[in-house]
Amino acid sequence: MKYVALAAVLLALAVLVYDRLRLRRTMNSLDRMLDDAVCGAFVPTHFDESRLSAVEARLKRYLDASGTSAARLAEDRARVQALIADISHQTKTPIANLLLYAGLLADKDLPPDCRDCVAQLTAQAEKLQFLIASLVKAGRLETGAIEVHPKEASVQALVSAALREATPKAAEKGVALLAPPDTAAAARFDPKWTQEALGNLIDNAVKYTPSGGCITVSVTPYELFCRIDVADTGIGLAEEECGRVFQRFYRSPAVRGEQGVGLGLYLAREIAAANGGYIKVASRLGEGSTFSLFLPKA
Template identity: 55%
Template structure:
């Protein structure tokens, strides 16, 4: 009896060849994935550098990934250079304007101490007021630019809200007292996650606005409300209220309602407050009706 080994041998060889091709394909794919993984790790660390790739040895996908990561690395370096340039410019503006503004205020105060006629005193008072306004504007623009460019990073941590409310109210108290406005802080034992320095500034801007636009004899109240994920700080006033058509505009930089054009201000406080809230994972909203006052609500996260 004769056994035919030819077809069987060919079948075995075919299976071995298929297994070899499968193993080669697997190893090639594994090597490519390892290479891509290494590229991404380098890019995450910020030290990716494109090498010379041989198209016969590396796949087109690897080469395209290398080009993409290389261009991203260049973009990241350019962005870092631009941020450094902005930081330098902001520092120069802040430094170069600080002394002239301080001198303007000093000379205005010295003039006010002189024996001047009534009309001259009015001019000196206006000069001092405009110099203060200029100083506030420069400070606000520097802070806003640092926040927008990412130069100044906030460090939110869990803090009690009572000290935040008390700190902002204490800053606004002199103006409220001078205008005959009752400023009230309701006690709270809630905590939230925020940067104390910047959030106090944002809250003060909201309270100061409420005091500024509330008529004599009115009231401004601060209270905190807790939710599962957020804490809400309400600043409620008995002012004239804000028309619905303007409520989305008031958070824009330099926007000022025609109805309050006679009041002092540059229209940047609410914008800055919103930027600070957003930079910490929070947000800002307003509820208001003309003739019924306004409530500005600052939402701060309770957890990361």
């Protein structure tokens, strides 16, 4: 009986060692398969009825389908880029001519009703020009035709440049622009595109803040991000709208009569995301809004 028990223990140990070795071989094979898949050099090597062979076959089908989807996506992006280029090229000259002839008409001695028509013609042509430019920018960002190159830069310089562009429009409307005190904060962002994103936030605040209102821009550095707040005393947003204002072409029902196409905040969000940051909004209807742009630190 003693020898039988010893033999049973040895047999159990042998089975255990065999199972461990087989498991190690299987894991090594799976590890090799994943490495080959990552490198794009995966080729099935097992052609039997084992589970490993079935896994290889399914992985091969998945990689083939992924490759086909990636190729189709690249083709679709190329078509969109070509379409965007065509739209930009084909509409630039007609819109410029509309504005030119409208300007020539405005210089003529026209009756008051005709002068009003010329003013409307100019305004609509400018709106169309802005819409086409915004659509082109959005399309290029989405398809990767425009690349954002973040680098360490001064947040103060970014804010100052955006405020300089917004000051004339704010002054014309009678809205006060309060700049933050000088700060040495730095973050990683593409200066050109991030200035456009911040400019869109400030322009949006100016647009929806009534005359006599105030817009305050402030900078708060954190450990991982630098936050730029654009706080206004404008009309504000309903709670259910805060999650929708960054959608493409979204316009609040309260501002349908205002100029705009609903792309400014969408573009700002896309640019922030391309920089590795994000935008949040806090607002109360009738009390104003605060849009916060978060930029990653170096």
